[in-house]
Amino acid sequence: MSLTVESPNRMSHPRTYSRWASLVVLCAGTLMTILDGNIVTVAMPAVQSDLGFSGPGLAWVVNAYLIPFGGLLLLAGRLGDLVGRRRMFAAGLAVFTAASVLCGVATSQGMLVAARALQGVGGAMTSAVVLGMLVALFPEPREQARAIAVFSAVGAAGGALGTFLGGALTQALSWHWIFLINLPIGVAAWLAAVRVLAPDDGAGLGKGADYPGAALVTSALMLTVYVIVGAGDRDATATALLALLAGALFVAFVLRQARAARPLLRLRLFGSRLLSGANAVQILMIATMYGFQFIGALYLQRVLGYNELATGTAFLPAPIAIGLLMLGLSARTIARFGAYRVLLAGLLLITAGMALLSRAPADGSYAADVLPPMLLLAAGFAAAMPALTGLAMSGAREEDTGLASGLFNTTQVVGGSLGLAVLSVLAASHTDGLLAEGTELVAATADGYRLAFRVATVIAAGALVLAAVLLRTREK
Numbered sequence: 001m002s003l004t005v006e007s008p009n010r011m012s013h014p015r016t017y018s019r020w021a022s023l024v025v026l027c028a029g030t031l032m033t034i035l036d037g038n039i040v041t042v043a044m045p046a047v048q049s050d051l052g053f054s055g056p057g058l059a060w061v062v063n064a065y066l067i068p069f070g071g072l073l074l075l076a077g078r079l080g081d082l083v084g085r086r087r088m089f090a091a092g093l094a095v096f097t098a099a100s101v102l103c104g105v106a107t108s109q110g111m112l113v114a115a116r117a118l119q120g121v122g123g124a125m126t127s128a129v130v131l132g133m134l135v136a137l138f139p140e141p142r143e144q145a146r147a148i149a150v151f152s153a154v155g156a157a158g159g160a161l162g163t164f165l166g167g168a169l170t171q172a173l174s175w176h177w178i179f180l181i182n183l184p185i186g187v188a189a190w191l192a193a194v195r196v197l198a199p200d201d202g203a204g205l206g207k208g209a210d211y212p213g214a215a216l217v218t219s220a221l222m223l224t225v226y227v228i229v230g231a232g233d234r235d236a237t238a239t240a241l242l243a244l245l246a247g248a249l250f251v252a253f254v255l256r257q258a259r260a261a262r263p264l265l266r267l268r269l270f271g272s273r274l275l276s277g278a279n280a281v282q283i284l285m286i287a288t289m290y291g292f293q294f295i296g297a298l299y300l301q302r303v304l305g306y307n308e309l310a311t312g313t314a315f316l317p318a319p320i321a322i323g324l325l326m327l328g329l330s331a332r333t334i335a336r337f338g339a340y341r342v343l344l345a346g347l348l349l350i351t352a353g354m355a356l357l358s359r360a361p362a363d364g365s366y367a368a369d370v371l372p373p374m375l376l377l378a379a380g381f382a383a384a385m386p387a388l389t390g391l392a393m394s395g396a397r398e399e400d401t402g403l404a405s406g407l408f409n410t411t412q413v414v415g416g417s418l419g420l421a422v423l424s425v426l427a428a429s430h431t432d433g434l435l436a437e438g439t440e441l442v443a444a445t446a447d448g449y450r451l452a453f454r455v456a457t458v459i460a461a462g463a464l465v466l467a468a469v470l471l472r473t474r475e476k
Contacts, residue, residue: 068120070413071218092125097186104180167312220249277470278392287419325382346384
């Protein structure tokens with residue numbers, strides 16, 4: 001998201017535009033893309049049964065969306081600067097909506113995965129320009145803080161809310177409707193964006209963008225997840241060669257950024273301890289949270305026997321808690337205790353929640369084994385995410401604010417996709433091993449999920465240690 005903090009004059013226009021109505025449109029468009037990153041979670045068993053996905057391969061229904069989304073954020077942000085952010089936002093909504101229809105009518109694994117990837121492209125186009133538009137709409141610090149708080153709360157709660165909507169639509173209609181429902185929503189959002197958002201003049205395509213760099217980083221991310229997901233289905237030599245190729249692509253991207261006239265990512269950003277540390281912590285934290293959403297939904301369905309609607313309803317306390325805490329307490333708590341202390345407290349709650357979840361038995365119950373850790377995870381995330389964002393942005397120079405925001409969004413997606421790939425493969429492999437030894441299906445499945453939760457606990461603890469070491473500030 002190669003953005004620069006600009007004067008609101010960039011979005012001025014003879015017609016009068018409502019800033020708060022514009023905020024609603026931006027939140028609505030972003031919410032749709034965030035929801036779709038998670039709405040498939042509850043529908044996974046139905047998708048798997050209908051299209052014949054393998055256990056590890058099923059993760060690609062999510063990762064096919066996340067990888068192009070994360071890999072293209074930087075390029076989409078740069079293109080938004082060149083062609084105009086409203087134009088990029090509206091175009092992203094159009095691509096996302098069209099791809100949603102293709103997902104809804106998919107009749108094969110390949111068609112669904114390809115359409116999900118196209119959704120990721122549209123999601124990146126839409127999301128990459130939002131922060132720059134918010135900064136331009138609300139230049140006054142107090143109003144800007146309120147607007148970003150509302151936007152952050154919508155984004156944070158949207159992921160968990162998608163689980164509920166996915167369950168309700170799958171149970172009432174079919175899994176196809178979790179995508180088809182985006183058609184009327186997307187059309188309405190596009191019309192509102194064209195009518196409500198003020199047009200802005202981009203710098204012009206002649207200023208250039210680093211297309212080779214975008215291709216390198218997206219390819220590297222995609223191949224890395226492919227290596228992890230398919231590790232159990234190929235020999236060690238092939239896995240090692242693919243891993244080396246992924247590493248080479250990352251190296252090529254770094255070299256490209258060091259030499260490009262207009263790089264997607266200025267390498268000097270990594271000289272900031274706060275910015276680099278915050279992004280590293282975020283990768284681990286988001287990997288943990290995505291693992292909870294994905295594996296937790298499967299545990300409710302395949303171990304506790306919940307249907308799609310019951311599973312979605314069971315996840316509702318999470319977005320409610322996140323929204324209430326983030327809007328009502330986060331800003332005041334950070335102001336009183338400092339972002340560093342609030343971040344550590346949040347990560348401690350996340351670690352404790354995952355540790356409790358890793359004890360969930362095959363004959364467990366929602367009230368005793370799922371709801372308490374879910375509330376701990378929600379409270380921890382509501383505390384940690386705003387604090388981590390503040391620390392990351394405080395480590396960027398003023399001229400790098402937009403680019404730092406893009407990097408932060410990108411590592412969020414990277415953490416989610418890699419965490420999902422690792423944890424789903426571990427759970428599926430462990431379950432398959434137990435089944436081969438003669439263990440009963442539900443018991444083997446529960447044990448596989450417990451292993452994934454234990455690994456997620458270690459990842460969350462790693463985020464806590466990393467934050468304690470790298471992000472300490474002189475707050476009082």
